[in-house]
Amino acid sequence: MFKSIRWTFLAWLALLLCLVVSGYGATLFYLLRRSKLQEIDAELEGAAQVLAERLRGRGPGRPPWMGGPRRLPRLPGDGSGGDERRRSFLDPFERGRDSRNSGSAGSSGEESSAPDESSRMRGRLPRRGGGWYRGAPRRPGFDRTFGELELPESLVRRYGEEGAGAPYFAIWRGDRLIRESNVPSAVPPPAALGTSEVSRVRQREGTLREAIVQGPRETLIVVGRSVHEELAYLNRLVGVLFGAGLGILVLALVGGWFLVKRAIRPLHQISATAESISAANLSRRIDIESTENELGRLAGVLNTTFDRLQEAFEQQARFTADASHELRTPVSVILAQTAMARRRERSVEEYREVIDACFVVGNRMKALVDGLLTLARTDAGDLRLEACEFDLAQLVEDCAGMLESLAAERGVALRLDLQPTTVTGDADRVVQVVSNLLTNAIRYNREGGHVRLTLEERGADAVLTVTDSGVGIPEEDLHRVFDRFYRGDPARSGKCGGAGLGLAISRAVVEAHGGTITCESVRREGSTFTVRLPRNSVESPPNLNSA
Amino acid sequence: MRVLLVEDEPYLSQALRKSLRDEGYAVDVADDGEEGLYKATTWEYDAIVLDIMLPGRNGLSVLGELRRSRSTPVLLLTAKDSLKDRVAGLDQGADDYLVKPFDLEELLARLRALIRRSAGEPNPTMEIGDVTIDTASRTVRKAGTEVALTAREYSLVEMLAMNRGKVVTRTMLYEHLCDENDNSLSKVVEVHVSNVRKKLGKEIITTRRGHGYMISV
Secondary structure, three states: OOOOHHHHHHHHHHHHHHHHHHHHHHHHHHHHHHHHHHHHHHHHHHHHHHHHHHHHOOOOOOOHHHOOOOOOOOOOOOOOOHHHHHHOOOOOOOOOOOOOOOOOOOOOOOOOOOOOHHHHHOOOEEOOOOOEEOOOOOOOOHHHHHHHOOOOHHHHHHHOOOOOOOOEEEEEEOOEEEEEEOOOOOOOOOOOOOOOOOEEEEEEOOOEEEEEEEOOOOEEEEEEEEOHHHHHHHHHHHHHHHHHHHHHHHHHHHHHHHHHHHHOHHHHHHHHHHHHOOOOOOOOOOOOOOOOOHHHHHHHHHHHHHHHHHHHHHHHHHHHHHHHHHHHHHHHHHHHHHHHHHHOOOOHHHHHHHHHHHHHHHHHHHHHHHHHHHHHHHHOOOOOEEEEEEEHHHHHHHHHHHOHHHHHHHOOEEEEEEOOOEEEEOHHHHHHHHHHHHHHHHHOOOOOOEEEEEEEEEOOEEEEEEEEOOOOOOHHHHHHOOOOOOOOOOOOOOOOOOOOOHHHHHHHHHHHOOOEEEEEEEOOOEEEEEEEEEOEOOOOOOOEEEO | OEEEEEOOOHHHHHHHHHHHHHOOOEEEEEOOHHHHHHHHHHOOOOEEEEOOOOOOOOHHHHHHHHHOOOOOOEEEEEOOOOHHHHHHHHHHOOOEEEEOOOOHHHHHHHHHHHHHHHHOOOOOEEEEOOEEEEOOOOEEEEOOEEEOOOHHHHHHHHHHHHOOOOOEEHHHHHHHHOOOOOOOOHHHHHHHHHHHHHHHOHHHOEEEOOOEEEOOO
């Protein structure tokens, strides 16, 4: 079952579709993911750059070392206590990550564990698990800037201030953490950026994506956030794409199944019909609905083949029937004669007659069997001919000599007009042909009639004609004249002629030499048989062996 | 009994003719259709053995023509063996169909059957008084003992027995007991009748003066 076209086709289709759909899906996913991550990274980098700019004094809140009025960023819950806040900055030259409550001089000294805006503003950062990160710069001014450093509002607004996806930043100098804000876990120090690198992105702990940017004064600014939501989304996307792909695959296969089924339905029809056609039932043919497509053409070709097969079979059957029919008469003779002889005591003379009869008839059967065998060999393409050079004129003359008595008996005159012609072929077989033609010409002739034989060279051929003044052949039978068992008079049994194989054999022999034999006839006036033999037939036919 | 054989193959015709003559039949022969038709319509035969593939006129055509005027039993003896051919032959008016090559004994038996049937004496054995005639073996028994009869004598007895109760004229006897090659001798019939009476008893054959002979029922 699995060897059928349908299954093979569907298997290949499935494979192809799998490749195509998964290729497409993978590409899509890859592009989406890349685009998404790029987006995230750009955002983070942007935020980091903003921070860097702010540090450099280009953002709101100029760094104190540039002097000038300080403008504090407007911060939520802004109110009093700004001065105190100013003082709580990370000292860039001091170690960070100090959980000591130092540097919060002037601050309220609150140690509330609940993260709230005021502690943020002071630079105290909520630490996971409660508590605070301490880190307030000691130095006013620069410290203040650090302390005031916030992520861009847009970023914060989009992702929330707190919680898992909230953005955070950290600023490093060398291996010293100067400032942290909102970090969910300890940020490892980033490696320094290369000379050509403007920024770098790294991903930590699976979901934390961080952009690293060069800040002023050899600081490295890290801005990051947890991208677990986006990653989760991408994962879901994989699932969706996979499911969709599978769905498409299934749909396509189902569709393909039906299409193929329809397309090869005619094949089943052809198969079924062809199977039912056997030697006993050769007349069935395949129904062709349309002959335009390939299957229609196939059916047409098959039908033609069956026609030819049927023809061949019928020919064979006819031949066998004719052959056995021909043998019936001689066999009946032998049986009748011998049965009669056996019934009672007979005289020697009577026995002799019986034996003579059997002998004559037996020879007739031999001739018939030989003829049939020759024809069978011709059919099988197995006719072996010996090749030798001989003078065809001489051969014809000899033939005529042998049949002179028969001619005289019938009162038929033989006239010869022969040019010496050398021919290469099988002399014994050619004798058969000439003898057959001449015998027919004599037998189917009239009293006082004549037979004329001419032989001449025409180009590369030797042309022999045998013309008789006999009864002729009816026009409707002319095309059958060389058929097996065709006889001028259907009742003529083997007694005075052959079995009707003579001309069939003659044609077979002539054609095996690469020649042609034709017949023209006018009823009641006579017939002319023309034989063209290539003089050098060694070149042409495949079954001549050199003697 | 007189039989016409229409067959063109000379060796076969010869063998059949001889065999039939050995069986006591008077045999006429024809080797083409026209001749066969002519003879069949000119003389009375007890049976005709007819080949189909004949030169001149085809055997079936001869049969068709014959049946317009004669009811002679015809046995077709032919090489045409197909079912179609057999049916066609029988439907044309033949009484039997035998395919070549055939068994000689079968031919003779079928011929006997045809003649019995057409004479209205279906029993192969006929009993007349204490005389028993076995047509199959061509023997005659009187009171259980076999009586030696010559071929002619037997033929005569058989013919009269086949037509028992009917007067058989001398002409008819000549016609049926001699073939065309026999020279008819007027004495022949009386001599044979007399010989038969000697062997089987006077009462077996009745003479109808001026008409012919008869075996009574």
